[in-house]
Amino acid sequence: MPHEDYLNARYGIRSWLLTTDHKRIALLWLGSVTVFFFIGGLFATMIRIHLLTPTGYLVTPETYNKLFTMHGVAMIFFFLIPSIPAVLGNFLIPLMIGAKDLAFPRINLLSWYIYMLGGCFVLYSFATGGLDTGWTFYTPLSSIYSNSAVTPAVIGIFINGFSSILTGLNFIVTIHTMRAPGMTWFRLPLFVWAHYATSLVMILGTPVIAITLLLAGLERMFHLGFFNPALGGDPILFQHLFWFYSHPAVYIMILPAMGVISEIIPTFARKPIFGYSFIAGSSIAIAVIGFLVWAHHMFVTGESVYAALTFSFLSYLVAIPSAVKVFNWTSTLYKGSISWDTPMIYAFGFIGLFLIGGLTGLFLACLGLDIHIHDTYFVVAHFHYIMVGGAVMGYVGGLHFWWPKITGRLYPEALARTAAITLFVGFNLTFFPQFILGYLGMPRRYHTYPPEFQVLNVLSTAGASILALGYLLPMLYLTWSMRYGKVAGQNPWPATGLEWKTDSPPPTENFDVTPEVTWEPYDFQNRPDLGLAAGAPSLAPAHGDD
Amino acid sequence: MQSQLPFSPEQASNFAPHVDDLMLFITLICLFFAVAVTFAIIIFFFKYHRKSPNEVGVPIHGDSRLEAAWMIVPLILAMAMFGWGAVVYVDYRHAPPDALDIYVIGKQWMWKAQQPNGLREINELHVPAGRDVRLILASEDVIHDFFVPAFRVKMDVVPGHYNTMWFRPTKPGRYHFFCSQYCGTNHAIMGGWVTVMEPADYAAWLSGSSGAEANPVVAGEKLFAEKACVTCHVANGTGRAPSLNGVYGAKVLLADGSTVVADEAYIRESILQPNAKIVAGYQPLMPTFQGQLTEEQILSLTAYIKSLQSQPVPATGSGIAPTTEKR
16 A cells, blocks of 8 residues: 655655654764675774784785775774764654654755765875874864874864854754653653753763864864974863863763664563663763763873862762663563564673673773773773774664664575674674773784784784674665565554554654643553553563454 | 782882782772672572563562662772872872983974983883982873883873872883873883893893984083073072072072972973062063973983082072971
């Protein structure tokens, strides 16, 4: 039965490039962040191949330094930061709160164009000499000594920052003003809470990185002495400013992923999430405390002992709300009705990897231990567990969960489960050896290394090839499913959110009638519309009312 | 000597066993939580696996006592990690007063070290076992980091700053040192070897290869005359600038009434930014030497000024603050 949805409402390139429909804009984002993901992934592949032998296998030192720098810049600023908010957040927030669109649809489109403009500057930098400063742009290396194309890159990241700020603003206003009748704050899906917290970080943090990189650019172009000691500046000042944004930026990446997991787990355990208000509150706590821990990146810069003590203490505090989330997700499984559907496998994978990533943060926050493991592969492993094991698993898991809503089609389940397990195995094989390398003393950003580190490096590269397969598979079958997948229907899982009470794919206006919310979040008991054993004593034989 | 942790470098300094103990402590706590959560997930996963397609779970909304427990217990454990880590760190950041001072300069892409008698080394560092060693770190260009895995310590080498690090080597041998702060093209080959020697061997090595003209005190004295420092900083305190006799390590009274301890960083700042801290009773007359001295020359001047500690301090004109005992 052909009916009109947001995909077939209008046709032609203009209908996409000039759209103000949040769902179409989300798909524009999906396309562009995927391109940056594969650019960054290509660099990562070359890095891992190069490190197969101690003397380096593939490229010159200059090229190697450019590879890891461009990998970081592409992945962090142009994939991880926009991925979940701009794709899934854009698509789902209005649907989840029962709104027709975001509060500022045209600004939403502008966000994407700003991102594309910033992306063009960065790609121009990559293509005309590359970038070899490290994604951290530490001065005076970036502002004076580097001979690579630093200026277009910092301009690109500066521009891209406005995209983040506008998206954050749009989300906050939307969540405050456009909730459907009955959608109170404590009935909001936890995905929305997570995005609210993320938006706060985007709005408050992004201006600082923009200004910081601008100052580094001005020092480079006009020799103004902000950070260069020869001109009276201080290189440590750059690090304070840089990490004031870039540490909270980690929470921009991980909070939305935590939001995704908080949707998947109750859906596939078919019960209310354990400790709703604690999970919602912990998102806000992470966003707030996350702003107060930046100088834990600087324990060995010679910063004052008192500063180091303060920032170590605060870093341990920010661990608590993350722990609260993990304990609540785990408890949600207790006495659930758990299925093994693909999104749930991603959620389990997320918990396992985030657990390792989060716990190893405790090692790095420890002052006495950080003097050994700082700037080694231990750090590299730690943040990949958070950003790839956490954020990317959340993103890919979320794509699977909402794919039927976005496209109206189901993906091939068996293949999808295989890919999820491949990703999990490949990821661990790639990054776990790097913890050991780090403790053994291998510094990061080395194009060549002492021969005793080779075995672990080869293991890591072997893992990376499995990981690459794990990313290619979903890419292929998800694309395939858009045309050939089984038709999904409104609510295939079924799940409780408002987004599942409209058609798949949704109509341009999202809902034919503005919905009214009368139920609590993740409530499977009092929802006869879901067609489950509603109201029945749980775990009793299902009598089914469908 | 405790037994070696698996997957860890050799233990060759006083800090190594402490850092490894911390590692073991935090690993055991984290392993407990990781295993507990993983086990819970696996057990729930099989025990509560969906048995019929339209079954639902038991609606349990939460438990405040449980929430409190899993906030408070991890918080206590986290504070233990913080506290223990802080003890080790505070020790690391405060070098013992009688440590052997060795100057280390990082530049793209090599390390230069200078022993107390002036002996210079490149990408090598010789230290005596059993003796506290303090490295005074300076950079000619970008930020570097001096990292010795076997000692479990590192410190950034920041242009425009003096950072210091210390350790007591415990075991003779040869150990890698690395640059662990990314510093440009050849960052990965900016490393070398620390050689820990028995004290007698170290003394023989030092005396066997030293040259007087390389002595930083001698070089500093020459510079002190060449750069005309001596015309104002007159030793008997009658010059236009304070006498520097005995100034190193003393408290200096400043024009704004505050006092500052004259350490390496203060001497360096006074050479490069003379107006940053004016000694009480003197005019801000001194020109800056920013950009006119290499890091090595600054180190030589510092070494010379430090050597003036044994000289008699003039009654007036030294800028040294009267101690409370004297009052």
